[in-house]
Amino acid sequence: EISEEIENAWNLYPRENEVKKFLQIIRKSGKVRNYEMEGRRKDGKVIVTTQSAVLVSEEGDGVIEGIIQDITARKKAEEEAEFYNSLLRHDLGNKNQIILGYLELLSNYDLPEKERLFLGKALDAVRAGTDLIEKIRYLHQASEETGVKVINLEKIVKKVVDGYVMEAEKNGIAIKCECNGKIKVKAGMLVEEVIANLLENSIKHSRATEIKIYPVERDGEAGICIEDNGVGIPDDMKEEIFKKKVKGKESKGSGLGLYLVKKIVEKYEGEVEVKDGDGGGTKFLIYFKKR
Numbered sequence: 458e459i460s461e462e463i464e465n466a467w468n469l470y471p472r473e474n475e476v477k478k479f480l481q482i483i484r485k486s487g488k489v490r491n492y493e494m495e496g497r498r499k500d501g502k503v504i505v506t507t508q509s510a511v512l513v514s515e516e517g518d519g520v521i522e523g524i525i526q527d528i529t530a531r532k533k534a535e536e537e538a539e540f541y542n543s544l545l546r547h548d549l550g551n552k553n554q555i556i557l558g559y560l561e562l563l564s565n566y567d568l569p570e571k572e573r574l575f576l577g578k579a580l581d582a583v584r585a586g587t588d589l590i591e592k593i594r595y596l597h598q599a600s601e602e603t604g605v606k607v608i609n610l611e612k613i614v615k616k617v618v619d620g621y622v623m624e625a626e627k628n629g630i631a632i633k634c635e636c637n638g639k640i641k642v643k644a645g646m647l648v649e650e651v652i653a654n655l656l657e658n659s660i661k662h663s664r665a666t667e668i669k670i671y672p673v674e675r676d677g678e679a680g681i682c683i684e685d686n687g688v689g690i691p692d693d694m695k696e697e698i699f700k701k702k703v704k705g706k707e708s709k710g711s712g713l714g715l716y717l718v719k720k721i722v723e724k725y726e727g728e729v730e731v732k733d734g735d736g737g738g739t740k741f742l743i744y745f746k747k748r
Contacts (some may be wrong), residue, residue, distance in 0.1 A: 469497050479508065483521060487512045496525065504529040550590045557583045592713040595650050599721050605643045607748040611636035614670060614681055617652040625660050630685075632656075634652065635671040640679045643747035644725040651721050651729075654675035654714045655683050655741050663687030665738055679747050680727070695731050 470476050475494040483489045488511045496506040510523025534721030568576065615632050618634045625632050659668050673682045688697065697703050699719040722729045727745040734740045 471495055471503055476688045483510060483512050489523070490542055491530075496527075505532045511533050524705070526642065537618075550587065550594075553583055553587045553590065557587065583654055589713065592717055595647060595717055596713070596720065599647055599724050602645055602647065602724070605645050605725050607706050608644050608648060609638060609647065610640045610642050610644070610681060610745070611638045611672065612680070613649050614652055617649060617656060618670065620653075621660060623655050624657075628660055629723055630660055630665055633667065633669045635669065636681070640672050640681075641676075641748045642679050642727075643748055644745045647721045648725070648745075649661060649741065651718050652681075652683075654718050658714055659683060659685045659687070659739070659741075663738060669701040673744070675701075675744065678727075678744040679748055680742060680744040683733050684738065686734060686736055689733060689737060690739050698731065699729070 461550075472495050479489060479492055479494060482492065490509050492508045492510075494506060494508060498504060504527050507526045508526055509526075510521050510689060513520050513522055516606070530660055557580070560576065561581060564573075564576055564580070582697050594688045614636050615634060615638070618632055656668070656670075659665065663685040665685035668683065668685045669682060673680050698715050701713065719729055722743055725745055728741060729744075730742045731742050733740065746747050
């Protein structure tokens with residue numbers, strides 16, 4: 458609440474460029490909502506504020522009326538959270554990779570059966586930790602990314618498939634990609650992670666011999682379907698699998714993969730569905746708005 462008049466209120470704001478941008482916005486649209494800018498208190502301390510204001514006419518003059526909120530504590534907490542997230546995603550991730558490298562080198566030695574069992578458990582744990590760090594990194598990117606752009610969905614699919622062909626073959630699975638490179642949709646850079654998660658999920662858990670990837674369309678939307686001929690997913694689990702930390706009993710992953718898929722797809726105003734495959738197994742369908 459303002460209890461006194463200040464001759465030049467703009468002197469309370471130390472960054473002139475922020476003030477100019479604020480004035481440009483409010484002159485153009487007549488209002489501003491949650492605009493962040495630094496302010497100066499009576500004691501001289503600089504704080505972070507949000508401004509929500511409207512431009513009104515009073516006796517022929519333009520008057521700005523609004524609310525100023527001090528968000529300094531919140532911004533500090535956000536910066537600290539980002540710092541710790543950065544440590545988790547980068548520093549800890551790098552150390553995990555070093556540990557993984559040494560363990561994999563150790564696996565090349567002729568170890569007794571008991572020691573090799575322990576080594577296998579250590580490798581599984583480190584790989585699960587690395588997977589978790591990667592999923593957190595992508596979730597953070599999803600929350601930070603703004604806006605959508607036109608992308609060639611099928612080109613991204615082909616790029617991802619090329620990276621998984623060898624892993625699929627090791628599991629006795631043939632990948633058939635029936636994409637022609639013509640589907641363009643409104644989405645973003647994390648679509649590649651969506652495709653990779655779904656394809657990896659099918660390779661690891663479907664027990665399939667074949668995975669088909671092909672384009673799909675419906676009113677005003679286009680996308681792809683990833684379909685396998687594996688064991689399928691029970692009906693009572695089809696919605697549960699997209700929830701956080703839900704995973705199969707035999708899964709060694711983080712339980713964030715399909716949750717991440719849904720989060721990213723919805724970020725781009727798309728939709729992901731899971732259904733029974735036409736010849737058994739499972740199919741995942743992803744739709745985005747056409748360009």
